[in-house]
Amino acid sequence: MKKPFLDQHFLLHTPTAQHLYHSYAKDLPIIDYHNHLSAQDIYQDNHYRSIADAWLSHDHYVWRAMRGNGIDEHYITGAASDYEKFQKWCATVPYLAGNPFYHWAHMELQRYFGVTDLICTENCDKIWRQCNEQIDGDGFSARQLLERMNVESLCTTDDPLSDLRYHRHLAETDFAVKVLPTFRADDIFNIDNSKKFVNWVAKLSSLTDLRINKIESLYQALDLRFDYFHEHGCRLSDLGLKTVPYSDSSTLKDADRALSKALAGQPLSDKEINQFKTKLFQYLGQKNYDLGWVMQLHIGVLQDTNQRRFEQLGGATGFSAIDDTCIAQNLGKLLSLLDYHRAMPKTILYCLNPKDNYVLGTMAGAFQDSDFGPGKVQLGAAWWFNDQKDGIVNQLKTLGNLGVLGRFVGMLTDSRSFLSYPRHEYFRRILCNLIGEWVELGELPDNEALLKRMISDICYYNAKSYFSL
Known part of the structure; x- marks a missing residue:
C-alpha cells in the first residue's frame, strides 16, 4: 500500500517513531539559537505584500534551486513582479525531488496556510490566491508567524x-x-x-x-x-x-x-x-x-x-x-x-x-x-x-x-x-x-x-x- 505524501506520519516509518514524535516532540516549544532573522522586522511586526514576498525574498536556498532549474535572474533577485517570481518557483519545485526544499516548501504551505496542493505550475494560481487571501488578513505578520510556530x-x-x-x-x-x-x-x-x-x-x-x-x-x-x-x-x-x-x-x-x-x-x-x-x-x-x-x-x-x-x-x-x-x-x-x-x-x-x-x-x-x-x-x-x-x-x-x-x-x-x-x-x-x-x-x-x-x-x-x- 502506498503511503500518502506529508500526512501526520511523514518521515515516521515505525509505530515507535510515530509514538515518540506525537507524544513527546511535536508540541514542544522551539528554541532557535542561530538564525539570520531581522530584529527590526520583528519589532516593526513586518507585514508581507504577498506569499512571494514572505517566501522568496530572503532565502538563498530558493534562489540556488531556481538557478539550477534554468530560471533567469530577473525572476529570482531581479525586478520581476512577485507573481512572476512565484510562478517560476512553482515551476521549479516539481524538479526538486530529493532536495529538502521539496519537503520544506510543502510543509511550509501546510503549516502556515493549510494548503495541501502540490506545488506546480498547474496549482500556481490557486496557491497564490489562497495564501494571499490569508496574508491580507490577520495572523501573518512577523511576530504572529513566530508565535504560530x-x-x-x-x-x-x-x-x-x-x-x-x-x-x-x-x-x-x-x-x-x-x-x-x-x-x-x-x-x-x-x-x-x-x-x-x-x-x-x-x-x-x-x-x-x-x-x-x-x-x-x-x-x-x-x-x-x-x-x-x-x-x-x-x-x-x-x-x-x-x-x-x-x-x-x-x-x-x-x-x-x-x-x-x-x-x-x-x-x-x-x-x-x-x-x-x-x-x-x-x-x-x-x-x-x-x-x-x-x-x-x-x-x-x-x-x-x-x-x-x-x-x-x-x-x-x-x-x-x-x-x-x-x-x-x-x-x-x-x-x-x-x-x-x-x-x-x-x-x-x-x-x-x-x-x-x-x-x-x-x-x-x-x-x-x-x-x-x-x-x-x-x-x-x-x-x-x-x-x-x-x-x-x-x-x-x-x-x-x-x-x-x-x-x-x-x-x-x-x-x-x-x-x-x-x-x-x-x-x-x-x-x-x-x-x-x-x-x-x-x-x-x-x-x-x-x-x-x-x-x-x-x-x-x-x-x-x-x-x-
Missing part, C-alpha cells in the same frame, strides 16, 4: 558594531518570544581581507571613541562591545572560520605588529595573519568564558565562489560552496590553547564539509569538562548544505557513535525566512524516526521513561539549559 526564543546574528536598538525595543514590549542578539566576530577576525578589516576597525574606533593603533586598544574597544551586547541579553557569539588558523610562535608583540601593518595598508604574510588570528582567537575565547557565553565556530565555507555573480549581486546570494581544507591539527591547537589557560567556554563546532563530522565529533570529546555542566563542547547540528535528511541522520549517528547524544542541544534554522520554522519539525521527525528504528531493531530498550527524556531533551530542554534561556 510556538517559538519560545531566538538568537539573531549581529555585527558587533550594531546598536541593537530593535532588540532593546523588543525587550520593552510584551511580545512573548524572547529575541536576543549574537556577537558575530567575523569582520574583526578576517585581517586578510585588509580593506574591509581596516574600514571595520575605523568604525569600531569611532563607535567606542578609542584610538585603535595597538592590539591592547583593539581589545579595549572590543571589551566595550562585549559588555554592550551582554547588557542587551546576548549569551552567544559566532565566528566563521573559512580555514582554521594557528601559529605556534604567536605573541602579543607579533599580533601588534600585524595589526599595525594592516592599518597602514601594508601586505601581511601568511605567518603574520596566523599570528594575529591566533592571539585574537585566544582573546575571543577568554571573553566568552568570562561572560559565560556559548562560542559557536562555523567551519568550512568557500564563500562567493562565483566572482561574476558576486560583483553583480553581492555576497550571501547563493554562490557559496563547501571547502575541503584540513582542519584537525590547527583546531585542536586553538582549543587546547584556551583549555590550557582555563579559558575554554561552552563551544559548538559546526562543519560544512561532512567529511569533518568525525573530526569535530572526536574534537568535542577531547575538551569536555564539568565546569559548565554536561555537553560543554557540542558537535553542532547539521548545517547549511547538510540540513537535509541524510545530513541530519549522519550528524546524529556521528554524535551517537562518538559522544553523548542525549546531551545534544538540537536543531536551528540558520535562516533568513520567517516561514522556515517547519525545519524544526523536520528535524524532530527525523530524530524520532532514527530513535524509533533503534528501538524496533532491539538496539535501544523500549523504555518509556528513557525515550521520553531523550526526545524531549534533544528537542527542547537541553538547549534551554545550555543557553540559559
Whole structure:
C-alpha cells in the first residue's frame, strides 16, 4: 500500500517513531539559537505584500534551486513582479525531488496556510490566491508567524558594531518570544581581507571613541562591545572560520605588529595573519568564558565562489560552496590553547564539509569538562548544505557513535525566512524516526521513561539549559 505524501506520519516509518514524535516532540516549544532573522522586522511586526514576498525574498536556498532549474535572474533577485517570481518557483519545485526544499516548501504551505496542493505550475494560481487571501488578513505578520510556530526564543546574528536598538525595543514590549542578539566576530577576525578589516576597525574606533593603533586598544574597544551586547541579553557569539588558523610562535608583540601593518595598508604574510588570528582567537575565547557565553565556530565555507555573480549581486546570494581544507591539527591547537589557560567556554563546532563530522565529533570529546555542566563542547547540528535528511541522520549517528547524544542541544534554522520554522519539525521527525528504528531493531530498550527524556531533551530542554534561556 502506498503511503500518502506529508500526512501526520511523514518521515515516521515505525509505530515507535510515530509514538515518540506525537507524544513527546511535536508540541514542544522551539528554541532557535542561530538564525539570520531581522530584529527590526520583528519589532516593526513586518507585514508581507504577498506569499512571494514572505517566501522568496530572503532565502538563498530558493534562489540556488531556481538557478539550477534554468530560471533567469530577473525572476529570482531581479525586478520581476512577485507573481512572476512565484510562478517560476512553482515551476521549479516539481524538479526538486530529493532536495529538502521539496519537503520544506510543502510543509511550509501546510503549516502556515493549510494548503495541501502540490506545488506546480498547474496549482500556481490557486496557491497564490489562497495564501494571499490569508496574508491580507490577520495572523501573518512577523511576530504572529513566530508565535504560530510556538517559538519560545531566538538568537539573531549581529555585527558587533550594531546598536541593537530593535532588540532593546523588543525587550520593552510584551511580545512573548524572547529575541536576543549574537556577537558575530567575523569582520574583526578576517585581517586578510585588509580593506574591509581596516574600514571595520575605523568604525569600531569611532563607535567606542578609542584610538585603535595597538592590539591592547583593539581589545579595549572590543571589551566595550562585549559588555554592550551582554547588557542587551546576548549569551552567544559566532565566528566563521573559512580555514582554521594557528601559529605556534604567536605573541602579543607579533599580533601588534600585524595589526599595525594592516592599518597602514601594508601586505601581511601568511605567518603574520596566523599570528594575529591566533592571539585574537585566544582573546575571543577568554571573553566568552568570562561572560559565560556559548562560542559557536562555523567551519568550512568557500564563500562567493562565483566572482561574476558576486560583483553583480553581492555576497550571501547563493554562490557559496563547501571547502575541503584540513582542519584537525590547527583546531585542536586553538582549543587546547584556551583549555590550557582555563579559558575554554561552552563551544559548538559546526562543519560544512561532512567529511569533518568525525573530526569535530572526536574534537568535542577531547575538551569536555564539568565546569559548565554536561555537553560543554557540542558537535553542532547539521548545517547549511547538510540540513537535509541524510545530513541530519549522519550528524546524529556521528554524535551517537562518538559522544553523548542525549546531551545534544538540537536543531536551528540558520535562516533568513520567517516561514522556515517547519525545519524544526523536520528535524524532530527525523530524530524520532532514527530513535524509533533503534528501538524496533532491539538496539535501544523500549523504555518509556528513557525515550521520553531523550526526545524531549534533544528537542527542547537541553538547549534551554545550555543557553540559559
